[in-house]
Amino acid sequence: xxxxxxxxxxxxxxxxxxxxxxxxxxxxxxxxxxxxxxxxxxxxxxxxxxxxxxxxxxxxxxxxxxxxxxxxxxxxxxxxxxxxxxxxxxxxxxxxxxxxxxxxxxxxxxxxx
Amino acid sequence: xxxxxxxxxxxxxxxxxxxxxxxxxxxxxxxxxxxxxxxxxxxxxxxxxxxxxxxxxxxxxxxxxxxxxxxxxxxxxxxxxxxxxxxxxxxxxxxxxxxxxxxxxxxxxxxxxx
Numbered sequence: 001x002x003x004x005x006x007x008x009x010x011x012x013x014x015x016x017x018x019x020x021x022x023x024x025x026x027x028x029x030x031x032x033x034x035x036x037x038x039x040x041x042x043x044x045x046x047x048x049x050x051x052x053x054x055x056x057x058x059x060x061x062x063x064x065x066x067x068x069x070x071x072x073x074x075x076x077x078x079x080x081x082x083x084x085x086x087x088x089x090x091x092x093x094x095x096x097x098x099x100x101x102x103x104x105x106x107x108x109x110x111x112x113x
Numbered sequence: 114x115x116x117x118x119x120x121x122x123x124x125x126x127x128x129x130x131x132x133x134x135x136x137x138x139x140x141x142x143x144x145x146x147x148x149x150x151x152x153x154x155x156x157x158x159x160x161x162x163x164x165x166x167x168x169x170x171x172x173x174x175x176x177x178x179x180x181x182x183x184x185x186x187x188x189x190x191x192x193x194x195x196x197x198x199x200x201x202x203x204x205x206x207x208x209x210x211x212x213x214x215x216x217x218x219x220x221x222x223x224x225x226x227x
Binding site: 051103 | 117146155156158161169171205213215216217218219223
């Protein structure tokens, strides 16, 4: 069965510091992988997705993620945090044929001034 | 183009009642999925509809049901509401079923059962 593990339910960084949010997946077939962001009282916004093209995926708002099959990881990074990045981030996997997303538990990112 | 529209945004219902939530996908999108978000269980898949057919279903009791209309709009219904059904219900639309196109989510319907 597919699953997604996000390490760290809360991550706090200073403004301008590197953001690293960790995601590991388990899947028996090559997956589609996604990162979503959720601001309070809002839905989920797609940051980026991996669909077996380039392993380094660039997304919106300066975020990127690297697919590493050997480590079954898809960590999200941003070189310099901004106050507006404070939100909850969800990693998700889809097996493709089944279609539905399986989400991690989420990581709340706090950005200190 | 317009995003995914969910109505209503907020809803308060009494235990035992039933509720219907609505979702209008992005124009041209034929797949609509529903998810339940709670602090304890996180984001859980309810079901997916494609061209008016249920393609996939999550592990929820039969009180949760849905349908999709010919214009791709979808509704989900919860009967005999329980306190534990209080959650944010999110609808997501996609061009096609299968996940590869990615999903666009609506802002959700916040259901409170009292």
